[in-house]
Amino acid sequence: MCDDLNLLLSNLNVFYRKLQNYHWNVTGADFFTTHEKLEEYYNCINKQIDEIAELIVSKNCYVMATMKEYLETSQIKEVESKKVNSCEIWKNILKDYETLIENCKKIKTDAENENCPVTSSIMDEYLKDYNKKCWMIKQIENC
Numbered sequence: 714m715c716d717d718l719n720l721l722l723s724n725l726n727v728f729y730r731k732l733q734n735y736h737w738n739v740t741g742a743d744f745f746t747t748h749e750k751l752e753e754y755y756n757c758i759n760k761q762i763d764e765i766a767e768l769i770v771s772k773n774c775y776v777m778a779t780m781k782e783y784l785e786t787s788q789i790k791e792v793e794s795k796k797v798n799s800c801e802i803w804k805n806i807l808k809d810y811e812t813l814i815e816n817c818k819k820i821k822t823d824a825e826n827e828n829c830p831v832t833s834s835i836m837d838e839y840l841k842d843y844n845k846k847c848w849m850i851k852q853i854e855n856c
């Protein structure tokens with residue numbers, strides 16, 4: 714299970730950087746809304762990064778903690794540092810949340826098989842958060 718938790722940690726770290734990149738580089742008529750929403754999103758991811766890292770350590774596992782390792786292992790990929798409109802951002806972010814959902818489902822299955830209720834309940838929390846965000850992003854029209 715620790716390998717999957719490290720993969721989630723890696724994805725979360727790259728995703729955090731990507732969300733802040735978008736927060737800084739977004740342009741368009743809806744700048745204020747998107748800029749602010751992305752800050753809410755990356756602050757949420759930042760809390761999850763620490764929670765998952767400490768969960769890994771509490772299981773006496775090796776915790777991945779360098780950008781080098783994250784970039785080598787993450788399924789979520791960085792984007793270039795350049796101006797971008799919000800439609801492109803939301804389409805891209807939706808896929809990333811779907812990747813995180815897959816990570817969490819896998820970890821939850823393992824946690825239940827290995828009788829780890831705490832890990833399983835953290836995954837429930839994250840799945841609830843990510844599913845709600847996916848639903849909301851899908852409501853954006855005119856993209």
Ligand SMILES: [Fe+2]
Pocket residue numbers: 736752
């Ligand atoms: Fe900011």
